Structure formats: structure tokens, C-alpha cells
Amino acid sequence: MESIILIGFMGAGKSSVGKALSTELNIQFLDTDHIIERETNLSIPQIFELYGEGHFRKLEADVLKKVISQDQVISTGGGIVELEMNRQFLAQHSHTIFLKTNLQTIFKRLETDQSRPLWNQSYVKRLELFNKRQMYYEEAANIVVQTDYLSIENTVNKILSQLKL
Numbered sequence: 037m038e039s040i041i042l043i044g045f046m047g048a049g050k051s052s053v054g055k056a057l058s059t060e061l062n063i064q065f066l067d068t069d070h071i072i073e074r075e076t077n078l079s080i081p082q083i084f085e086l087y088g089e090g091h092f093r094k095l096e097a098d099v100l101k102k103v104i105s106q107d108q109v110i111s112t113g114g115g116i117v118e119l120e121m122n123r124q125f126l127a128q129h130s131h132t133i134f135l136k137t138n139l140q141t142i143f144k145r146l147e148t149d150q151s152r153p154l155w156n157q158s159y160v161k162r163l164e165l166f167n168k169r170q171m172y173y174e175e176a177a178n179i180v181v182q183t184d185y186l187s188i189e190n191t192v193n194k195i196l197s198q199l200k201l
């Protein structure tokens with residue numbers, strides 16, 4: 037089986053759903069953010085603060101290329117689709133899944149979150165980022181799963197049924 041890649045906005049549930057999905061399928065779980073943090077020995081906010089978003093995007097693109105292989109679930113960061121190269125790469129992959137959420141759901145889930153530098157900004161900036169990225173996710177994904185009213189467990193089940201596994 038090809039690896040399963042989860043994409044979507046911050047708070048869509050990529051990391052939580054990815055972990056649960058890998059447990060269900062009994063395969064390895066990778067999260068591009070975790071790999072970057074481990075390899076740099078820095079937190080995501082520290083990388084943004086010290087080196088800026090552009091540098092983080094390079095690290096993220098390198099990790100994405102490196103981790104695609106068989107039999108694993110890969111959760112990405114919400115901004116992986118910012119680079120066109122990544123969008124093309126993801127679109128060529130048959131199991132790229134867009135976890136789709138409306139902005140209201142994201143606000144609820146990330147209400148007290150301080151760990152995401154690009155969420156930690158004004159309402160207008162958040163809205164702009166959310167709107168801009170929607171078509172990027174659509175472009176990069178082959179499967180779309182709407183998650184607003186689903187628990188993590190039910191999202192996993194919906195993915196499994198869409199993948200017909």
C-alpha cells in the first residue's frame with residue numbers, strides 16, 4: 037500500500053487523526069513537524085523566530101520528499117501546500133487526503149493554542165490564510181473528508197471507508 041498523507045489547515049486534526057489511523061492500520065506514523073523538531077532540536081515557534089517561515093518551508097519540503105515510502109501514515113503541517121512544488125508532489129500521490137474543516141471549527145479547537153506561529157496573529161490575517169489555502173488543499177488532494185462534526189475516531193472510520201481499506 038502507498039503511504040497515506042494527511043493535509044489541511046492548522047487544527048484540522050492531521051496529527052491526532054494520523055496517529056489514530058496508523059494505530060488502526062498497524063503501520064508507522066510520521067508527522068513532518070515532529071521530524072523537523074527532532075532534527076533541528078528546536079520547537080516550531082523557535083524555528084520561526086530564529087530563521088523565519090521561508091527556512092521552515094525548506095526544511096518541510098526536504099522532509100516530505102524524504103519520508104514518502106510504503107506503509108505509513110504521514111501527517112503534514114498546514115502550510116505544506118504553500119510551495120507549488122509540494123502541491124504537485126502531493127497531487128501525484130494517490131492517497132493524499134484533505135481533512136476539511138470550516139474556520140469556525142478551527143477557532144474552537146485552537147482557542148487557547150499558542151504553539152502555532154501563523155495562528156498567533158490577527159483575525160484578518162488568519163482569515164486570509166485560511167481562504168488562500170483552501171484551493172491549494174483541493175489542488176493537492178485526491179480525497180476530501182469533511183471533519184467538522186466528526187470525532188477523531190469517526191474521522192478515521194470515514195477515511196478507511198473512502199480508501200476502501
Ligand SMILES: Nc1ncnc2c1ncn2[C@@H]1O[C@H](COP(=O)(O)OP(=O)(O)O)[C@@H](O)[C@H]1O
Pocket residue numbers: 044045046047048049050051052053111145146183186187188191
Ligand atoms: N475531530 C476532532 N474533534 C474534536 N477535536 C479535535 C478533532 N481533531 C482534532 N481535534 C483537536 O484539535 C486540536 C488540534 O488537532 P491536531 O491534531 O494537532 O491538528 P493539526 O495537526 O491538523 O493542526 C487538538 O487539541 C485535537 O485534540
Ligand SMILES: O=C(O)C1=C[C@@H](OP(=O)(O)O)[C@@H](O)[C@H](O)C1
Pocket residue numbers: 044045046047050051069080112113114115116151152153154
Ligand atoms: O499552517 C502552517 O503554516 C503551520 C502549521 C503547523 O502544523 P499543524 O497544521 O499541524 O498545526 C506547523 O507546521 C507550523 O506551525 C506552520
Ligand SMILES: [Mg+2]
Pocket residue numbers: 050051052069111112113
Ligand atoms: Mg499537526
